[in-house]
Amino acid sequence: MPNHPELPAIVTIFGATGDLTKRKLVPALFNLFLDRELPKKFTLLAVGRRGDQASFIEAMEEGLAKFSRRGTADPKKWAEFAARIRYVALPFEDPNLYTEIAGVIAESEEEFGEPATRVFYLSVPPEIFATVSDGLGVAGLSGNRERDRIVIEKPFGRDLESAEQLNNRLLNHFEEPQIYRIDHYLGKETVQNILALRFGNTLYEPIWNRRYVENVQITVAEEVGVEKRGGYYETSGALRDMVQNHLLQLMCLVAMEPLVSFEADEVRNKKVDVLKAIRPIDIKNRHAFSVRGQYGPGYFQGQAVPGYRQETGVDLYSSTETYVALKLYVDNWRWQRVPFYLRTGKRMPRKLSQVVINFTPVPHQMFPSSVDDIEANRMIINIQPEEGISVRFAAKEPGSGMRLRTVSMDFNYEEAFHAESREAYETLLQEVIEGNTTLFMRADQEHLAWELLQPLINAYEEHPASSFPNYVAGTWGPESADIMLARDGHSWYNPNSGPAPRKEHA
Numbered sequence: 001m002p003n004h005p006e007l008p009a010i011v012t013i014f015g016a017t018g019d020l021t022k023r024k025l026v027p028a029l030f031n032l033f034l035d036r037e038l039p040k041k042f043t044l045l046a047v048g049r050r051g052d053q054a055s056f057i058e059a060m061e062e063g064l065a066k067f068s069r070r071g072t073a074d075p076k077k078w079a080e081f082a083a084r085i086r087y088v089a090l091p092f093e094d095p096n097l098y099t100e101i102a103g104v105i106a107e108s109e110e111e112f113g114e115p116a117t118r119v120f121y122l123s124v125p126p127e128i129f130a131t132v133s134d135g136l137g138v139a140g141l142s143g144n145r146e147r148d149r150i151v152i153e154k155p156f157g158r159d160l161e162s163a164e165q166l167n168n169r170l171l172n173h174f175e176e177p178q179i180y181r182i183d184h185y186l187g188k189e190t191v192q193n194i195l196a197l198r199f200g201n202t203l204y205e206p207i208w209n210r211r212y213v214e215n216v217q218i219t220v221a222e223e224v225g226v227e228k229r230g231g232y233y234e235t236s237g238a239l240r241d242m243v244q245n246h247l248l249q250l251m252c253l254v255a256m257e258p259l260v261s262f263e264a265d266e267v268r269n270k271k272v273d274v275l276k277a278i279r280p281i282d283i284k285n286r287h288a289f290s291v292r293g294q295y296g297p298g299y300f301q302g303q304a305v306p307g308y309r310q311e312t313g314v315d316l317y318s319s320t321e322t323y324v325a326l327k328l329y330v331d332n333w334r335w336q337r338v339p340f341y342l343r344t345g346k347r348m349p350r351k352l353s354q355v356v357i358n359f360t361p362v363p364h365q366m367f368p369s370s371v372d373d374i375e376a377n378r379m380i381i382n383i384q385p386e387e388g389i390s391v392r393f394a395a396k397e398p399g400s401g402m403r404l405r406t407v408s409m410d411f412n413y414e415e416a417f418h419a420e421s422r423e424a425y426e427t428l429l430q431e432v433i434e435g436n437t438t439l440f441m442r443a444d445q446e447h448l449a450w451e452l453l454q455p456l457i458n459a460y461e462e463h464p465a466s467s468f469p470n471y472v473a474g475t476w477g478p479e480s481a482d483i484m485l486a487r488d489g490h491s492w493y494n495p496n497s498g499p500a501p502r503k504e505h506a
Contacts, residue, residue, distance in 0.1 A: 008041035008116035009433045010108050012101060014092065014132050015123035016046035016056065020153070022063035024184075025123065028425035030064060030073065033081050037430055041112040045104055046087045047097065053087035060085075069423055092124065092131055098139035105141070118144075119432055121151040126158070130169040137173030151180045151432055154245050155236065156441075159457060160450040167443050180432050181441040185246045185353070187424030187431075189413055190387040192439075194253045194355070195267075197381075197389065204379075205258065207359070209334045214376065215490055217341045217356040218250050221348035223300065225473070226322070230313030238324045239292075239457060242344040248275070248449050249441070250383075251340055254355055255330050264438040268445065275448035279329040283455045290456060291481040292465060293323030295347040298473030305347065305473045319464035322346045323471065325481040327488075339488060343481065347473035349494075353383035356493045367404050374404045378493070387421050388412040 011029065013021055032038045046056055061082075065072040073081075086104050090097040109116050118141065122132055129152060136142050136150070150170065157163025170179055185191055198205050207213070220242055226233045233241070252271040259266050281289050296307035308314055308322050323345035330340065361376040380390040389411045394404045413421050431439055471478040476494050485491055 007039060008109070008112040008114060009039045009119065010043045010045060010105055010116045011119045011121060011429075011433070012045040012047060012105075013121045013123055014047045014128075016087070017048035017051060017059070018123055020123045021046070022060060023067045024423070024425045025121065025429070026060045027064055027068035028423055028429050030078070030081055031068065031070060031423070031426050032430055034070070034077060037426075039117075039433070041114075041116070042084055043104075043108040043116075044085045045101065046085060047092075047101070048087070048089055049091060050089055051087070052089065053085070056087045057082045057085055069420060092128055092135070095135065095138070098135040098141065101136075102139045102141055115147060117147050117149070117433060117435070119149050119151060121432075123153060126155055126166070129166060133170050133173055142173040142178070145175055145178060146435075148174070149178050149180055149432055149435070150174050151182055153182055155240060156181055156245075156446055157450065158235065158240060160447070160454045163446055163450050167446070176443055177437065179443070180437065181443075181446060182428055183245050183249055183441060184424045184428065185383070186249055186439045187427040188383050188387065189421045189427075190381060190383045190389070191250065191253065192427075193389075194250075194381060195259075199258055208357075210336055210338045212359055213335075213338055214358045214360045215339045215341060215488070216251075216254055217358065217493055218247055218254070218343070219352060219354055219356070219492075220246055220250075220344040221350060221352040221476075222344075222346045223348060223351045225295065225305065225308065225347050226311050226314070228312060230311045233322075234314055234318060234320050237320045237460075238322055238344050238346070239453060239460065243324055243326065243342060244449050244453055245441075247342045247344060248452075250355060251328070251342065252445075254357075255335055255340070257334065262438070264436060267438050268442050272442070272444055272448065274330060275445060275452065277330045277332045277335075278452055279331050280452070281326075281328075281456050283459050286456060286459055287480075288484070288487075289327045291323075291325040291478060291484055292321035292460065293325075293345065293471045293478040293481070294318070294320065294465070294468040295322050295345070295471055295473045296469030298347070298475065300347065300474045307469050307473065308346075309469065319460075319468055321460065321465070323477045323481075325477065325484060327484060339490070341485060341490075341492070343477065343492070345471075345477050348476060349474055351385055352495065355381040355383070357381075358490070358493070367402055374406050380493070386412065387414075 013025060015021065029038065029044060048056070061073060061078055088097065088100055088104070090100065105118060120136055122129055124132065133150065142148050157166050198208055252274045255274045256270040257273065259270060294308050297310065298305060309316055309318055325341065325343040328340045328342065357379040359377040374394045375392065378392045380392065382388050391409045392406055395407045397403045397405050428439060476492065482492065
């Protein structure tokens, strides 16, 4: 049975009346509470601009019913958790807010009878980050290197310059080990399992290199359009919104070298090594390494859906990309000349996040009658919606003759462990409370990721696309993305649209 962490904790959420708190943060904290993974001495301090404590608690209980993996909360358990909630309603710019927060924290620590870990979660727009950080610093809530922690949601800046400016503002009050830059993808079980798969098994690490891997494909596809986020997306786009963080982080986990230990800085150092080794994008020849797209009107599951330019808050002549595909190379001994294909897009046929390791074909095919029916070996690491791993390989069909067919060996998390996977935010919040920085991005990682993409961002802004929209909603993206791979003799691995197909088991 899990044990409560020993040290008390006070988690303060700025922007507590927003969607993220209701959909993710409070459900995650409540599930940790139910699993006895929160300290016995715990306070949740919610900070918003409006409302009061009673209305906040009521809204959070409604949010659990809609968004928690456990559904509607048991009334007794929720009452026990809600008794630990304090709500403060003041503008973030008001110095009195931080004085009041300091007072609540002092009261809680007096009640606990000992100092607490103090987590400040900024679920606010990026332009507010520095304001809150400054307020905490002035109020004396950032000076304890061991106990004071600030959590920053993406986007961490919108380009290299703004990211560096924000980091400098944070460092005025917090030291680097106190800053937790959160990327919820890194909290998913299958993402973490990439390391276990590679370094915990004899089978895979010896072939995880240029001799046996032909190419790697990383896909994060979304069924939805921009919905009500058109205003935000117009200033962001897929390159900033997804590639700079999610996709590059997944690439680092796939490409990193073996670890000496599982200490936080060792893991993060290996990720930095990958980012340093990625070949700079040739901007003059960028069309050979980069494809951008924007969805037009189309159909999804039989229903007509608008194009990006018809979405609320979007310019009628917008050149913002809703799709990006990149071809990157990692210039080191392990991965020399192996292409890493990254793509992300909105209004795709399926919601899907996966890593596909395509292994090199056998050097000699001695089953000529089967050539059309088998494919090269591949490993498919499914991150969402279903978490699991499939290995595709050739096997003989029943009957006379030597005819081969591609089959799968499948591993599904829920089936294997007879337990529902935790939500990513549950894992990440627990790691913050316990002071483990392994799953969080360091400043040098952020810098290198922006440094890699900044020339491409500049090129996109200097040379707006003239062909938008260039893919129909409900498809796998622009034809030019297929052509980019075809030039290398490769093609995207596109699973069937709709629900995940039933697989054959070897």
